[in-house]
Amino acid sequence: MTPACKPEEIVISAIADLLGAAGHIAVGVLSPIPGSAALLARAKTGARVSILGSTEPEFRSNEGVDVFDAAGQGRIDAFFLSGGQIDGAANINLTGIGDYPQMDVRWSGAFGSAYLYFQVPKVILFRDEHSRRTLVEKVDFISSPGVSEDGVYRPGGPYALVTPLCVMMFDRAAARFTLKSIHPGHSLDEISDQTGFKFDIPETVIETETPDGATLNLIRGTVAQAIANPYPAFARDMFGV
Amino acid sequence: MHQTQFFASPDALAAAIPDGIKVAIFKDSGAPMEAARALVRRGARGLHLVTVPTAGMIADLLIGAGCVDVIETAGVSLGEFGPAREFADAVKSGRVKVKDSTCPAIYSGLQAGEKGIPFMPMRGLIGSDILASRDDYETIENPFSKGDKIVALPAIRPDVALIHVALADRFGNLWIGRQFEQRIMAGAAHRTFATAEKIIDGNIMEDEKLSAACISSLYVTGIAPAPDGAMPLDMPGHYPMDLDRVEDYAVASGGGENYQVWLRDHVFAKPLAAE
Numbered sequence: 001m002t003p004a005c006k007p008e009e010i011v012i013s014a015i016a017d018l019l020g021a022a023g024h025i026a027v028g029v030l031s032p033i034p035g036s037a038a039l040l041a042r043a044k045t046g047a048r049v050s051i052l053g054s055t056e057p058e059f060r061s062n063e064g065v066d067v068f069d070a071a072g073q074g075r076i077d078a079f080f081l082s083g084g085q086i087d088g089a090a091n092i093n094l095t096g097i098g099d100y101p102q103m104d105v106r107w108s109g110a111f112g113s114a115y116l117y118f119q120v121p122k123v124i125l126f127r128d129e130h131s132r133r134t135l136v137e138k139v140d141f142i143s144s145p146g147v148s149e150d151g152v153y154r155p156g157g158p159y160a161l162v163t164p165l166c167v168m169m170f171d172r173a174a175a176r177f178t179l180k181s182i183h184p185g186h187s188l189d190e191i192s193d194q195t196g197f198k199f200d201i202p203e204t205v206i207e208t209e210t211p212d213g214a215t216l217n218l219i220r221g222t223v224a225q226a227i228a229n230p231y232p233a234f235a236r237d238m239f240g241v
Numbered sequence: 242m243h244q245t246q247f248f249a250s251p252d253a254l255a256a257a258i259p260d261g262i263k264v265a266i267f268k269d270s271g272a273p274m275e276a277a278r279a280l281v282r283r284g285a286r287g288l289h290l291v292t293v294p295t296a297g298m299i300a301d302l303l304i305g306a307g308c309v310d311v312i313e314t315a316g317v318s319l320g321e322f323g324p325a326r327e328f329a330d331a332v333k334s335g336r337v338k339v340k341d342s343t344c345p346a347i348y349s350g351l352q353a354g355e356k357g358i359p360f361m362p363m364r365g366l367i368g369s370d371i372l373a374s375r376d377d378y379e380t381i382e383n384p385f386s387k388g389d390k391i392v393a394l395p396a397i398r399p400d401v402a403l404i405h406v407a408l409a410d411r412f413g414n415l416w417i418g419r420q421f422e423q424r425i426m427a428g429a430a431h432r433t434f435a436t437a438e439k440i441i442d443g444n445i446m447e448d449e450k451l452s453a454a455c456i457s458s459l460y461v462t463g464i465a466p467a468p469d470g471a472m473p474l475d476m477p478g479h480y481p482m483d484l485d486r487v488e489d490y491a492v493a494s495g496g497g498e499n500y501q502v503w504l505r506d507h508v509f510a511k512p513l514a515a516e
Contacts, residue, residue: 109295109318114366151390
């Protein structure tokens with residue numbers, strides 16, 4: 001008997017589905033759930049996965065100029081970003097809240113986002129808190145913009161947003177999110193209530209697929225083992241490895 | 242050409258780094274923590290830090306101890322140990338001026354510096370508030386493709402690159418292993434100071450394997466021995482991060498008396514390696 005599917009396992013599986021046929025998936029720092037999803041996609045499709053911070057030769061990537069040069073040449077197909085705030089136009093804020101520079105709340109800073117968001121074709125936004133605090137109408141500071149005007153070279157950009165409640169797809173031409181699926185146990189009312197930006201709701205909203213037994217075995221087996229480097233605490237708490 | 246100078250200790254090395262200059266430091270893994278503690282002990286002031294391209298505890302410590310006036314960075318965070326609170330507090334209060342950037346922009350600026358050219362063009366950034374906040378970044382037109390906008394980043398020439406390496410030799414050569422961005426730092430900086438886990442008598446450049454991952458003594462102004470010099474952070478291939486000590490720091494940081502106690506016990510009392 002397989003133990004009940006955890007909410008995080010549904011999210012991991014949903015992100016892996018979004019990755020589709022991406023050939024090279026890169027994972028940034030502090031990203032255990034996207035990292036698990038990338039490893040699940042790899043187990044299913046044979047994708048190459050680079051995990052920043054991993055010391056495993058198979059997943060190790062040079063964390064310096066190489067990753068940015070590779071992205072600049074189109075050698076990275078998918079990447080993950082997040083934000084202290086994400087708005088309805090997929091602008092992300094990793095810098096802080098309030099008036100810059102002496103902000104009321106100061107976060108870390110943009111890291112590589114102000115470049116990689118432009119360069120990587122499929123950027124999946126993952127945020128582990130779905131609330132009006134995190135998903136806002138307009139970010140206080142644009143660490144990296146969701147869309148760009150004509151004349152700006154931009155082969156990449158936002159593809160989807162995944163939260164503990166739902167999956168939303170991003171339309172770059174309209175600069176808007178559309179709800180795609182709601183995770184089991186959650187409702188459209190709850191999502192509308194907890195989302196600070198306007199988004200489109202299609203006629204039919206499906207439930208996010210619960211991973212099947214084979215997928216769960218992959219998540220709890222090869223994925224759990226591999227994500228333990230570089231995320232030992234996450235692997236222990238989530239998968240007991 | 243000058244010869245590399247050898248210092249007896251990180252404290253002697255820190256005494257050769259003057260106040261008020263632009264200092265580049267490498268991101269957390271293998272960061273020159275003992276050299277940073279020595280800078281704190283000597284009461285360094287007015288430094289302009291350039292983090293390559295991000296930083297954690299080392300930048301937070303130098304800021305918390307009052308050594309820094311300006312920080313140019315793609316991000317400062319204690320990673321799994323949470324926000325860099327001394328950094329955040331100093332930026333919020335205006336005590337430290339922050340020049341926000343993004344990782345490849347810092348690398349690109351340094352690469353322009355090492356090539357001796359005035360700027361480097363880079364994709365991305367356009368439409369961000371980072372670009373809006375940087376009056377030294379310019380959006381230009383690609384001279385080879387009309388209408389194609391691209392950002393020009395000025396060369397970064399730090400006065401000093403401060404690094405920690407696994408191995409140095411008595412000729413002043415440094416072995417940097419996989420962390421070859423340190424070579425970009427040394428190339429861009431006017432002077433490079435290094436602490437080393439070990440200083441050997443031979444010449445690293447005689448070894449085909451080692452010499453592939455070296456900074457030549459041409460770039461190296463000074464070296465001091467510092468076994469466990471990255472502690473409590475990790476030194477790749479040598480030791481892992483001391484999680485408890487980093488967590489102690491994270492808990493003590495954020496202003497106030499606890500932080501002063503932490504500085505007294507962990508910086509001023511004695512070099513960490515001697516404990």
